[in-house]
Amino acid sequence: MPADREPSTFSVEPPTPPVQSGGRFRSGTIALVGRPNVGKSTLINRLVGEKVAIVSDVPQTTRTRVLGVVHLPEAELVLLDTPGIHRPRHRLNEAMLRAARAALDEADVIFFLIDATAPLGPGDRAIIDLIRQHRAPVFLLLNKVDLVAKPLVLPLIDEARRLFEFAEIFPISAKADADFTALLRAAVSRLPEGEAAYPEDEYTDQTVRTMATELIREAILHRTREEVPHAVAVRIDEFLEDDAKALTTIKATVLVEKASQKAILIGAGGSMMKQVGEEARKEVERLLGRRLYLSLWVVVDEHWRQNTRTLQELGYL
Ligand SMILES: Nc1nc2c(ncn2[C@@H]2O[C@H](COP(=O)(O)OP(=O)(O)OP(=O)(O)O)[C@@H](O)[C@H]2O)c(=O)[nH]1
Numbered sequence: 468m469p470a471d472r473e474p475s476t477f478s479v480e481p482p483t484p485p486v487q488s489g490g491r492f493r494s495g496t497i498a499l500v501g502r503p504n505v506g507k508s509t510l511i512n513r514l515v516g517e518k519v520a521i522v523s524d525v526p527q528t529t530r531t532r533v534l535g536v537v538h539l540p541e542a543e544l545v546l547l548d549t550p551g552i553h554r555p556r557h558r559l560n561e562a563m564l565r566a567a568r569a570a571l572d573e574a575d576v577i578f579f580l581i582d583a584t585a586p587l588g589p590g591d592r593a594i595i596d597l598i599r600q601h602r603a604p605v606f607l608l609l610n611k612v613d614l615v616a617k618p619l620v621l622p623l624i625d626e627a628r629r630l631f632e633f634a635e636i637f638p639i640s641a642k643a644d645a646d647f648t649a650l651l652r653a654a655v656s657r658l659p660e661g662e663a664a665y666p667e668d669e670y671t672d673q674t675v676r677t678m679a680t681e682l683i684r685e686a687i688l689h690r691t692r693e694e695v696p697h698a699v700a701v702r703i704d705e706f707l708e709d710d711a712k713a714l715t716t717i718k719a720t721v722l723v724e725k726a727s728q729k730a731i732l733i734g735a736g737g738s739m740m741k742q743v744g745e746e747a748r749k750e751v752e753r754l755l756g757r758r759l760y761l762s763l764w765v766v767v768d769e770h771w772r773q774n775t776r777t778l779q780e781l782g783y784l
């Protein structure tokens with residue numbers, strides 16, 4: 468089946484912990500916002516229980532709003548992961564900021580994530596100013612507490628509290644915590660009563676093609692440094708399903724901005740592309756549940772981050 472006729476959603480195991488919501492079914496939208504790299508995508512994946520968003524230690528990994536659904540017996544939480552909020556320098560970054568703001572506009576509850584390993588910075592304060600323009604209750608999530616000595620967490624909470632009246636405050640580790648029931652329960656209690664918007668077996672609105680594109684980009688982010696990750700975009704040119712052979716073929720173009728970046732990505736004798744291709748293939752095979760033939764082609768496109776048409780083609784506008 469061609470990629471654009473693929474179902475846009477995937478089956479999942481029944482959801483995690485039962486949450487009481489006072490009798491009636493509740494349903495609503497929760498925006499996850501914060502500076503780049505604070506752990507928003509790690510958290511949405513943990514809460515949904517599926518990989519809906521790619522994760523890397525490179526700031527500005529997420530470039531669009533990524534939707535993930537948590538189905539509970541008495542509630543449906545539609546989570547919106549967003550690009551880390553930062554000062555935009557390209558059309559791409561402007562689009563990323565717009566995506567984050569649009570998610571805030573939709574939110575019944577806002578999860579504001581900060582990195583508990585660092586003091587509150589001007590970036591966090593700017594986001595608090597943005598959040599002030601919204602009525603939705605804001606939960607402060609101090610993430611990465613697994614990396615912080617406990618006595619350092621309280622002063623950070625005090626400092627944040629002086630800036631804004633948070634509805635709830637949770638120190639969490641999106642990576643290490645085993646149980647997010649308390650956070651989910653608190654969020655559900657703030658959602659309006661209403662019907663579920665997504666069937667129980669759907670956990671994202673992304674197409675398989677979009678998710679595969681992102682998994683290829685993630686494999687690149689895992690292996691590149693400095694300006695290279697920011698200069699990379701991935702476009703799938705061909706997505707073919709061979710049901711008889713249970714094989715999918717993906718041909719994708721990797722855009723970079725400079726010849727030097729292309730050289731880095733290809734690596735000596737193609738070694739880097741080989742590693743990227745291996746990781747991406749495994750991840751996409753896991754997503755598709757079948758074997759994948761993946762072919763990647765690196766192309767220099769000097770101004771793609773500024774080019775409206777390319778940004779549209781890439782799904783960023
Ligand atoms: N130790 C630790 N690392 C974490 C935790 N949460 C996230 N990380 C790491 O922090 C880095 C950034 O995580 P992401 O989830 O990509 O962060 P993000 O906020 O989505 O970043 P952007 O998409 O760039 O805005 C990754 O290397 C994660 O593995 C945590 O609770 N503890």
Ligand SMILES: [Mg+2]
Pocket residue numbers: 507508509520521522528529548549550551
């Ligand atoms: Mg992210």
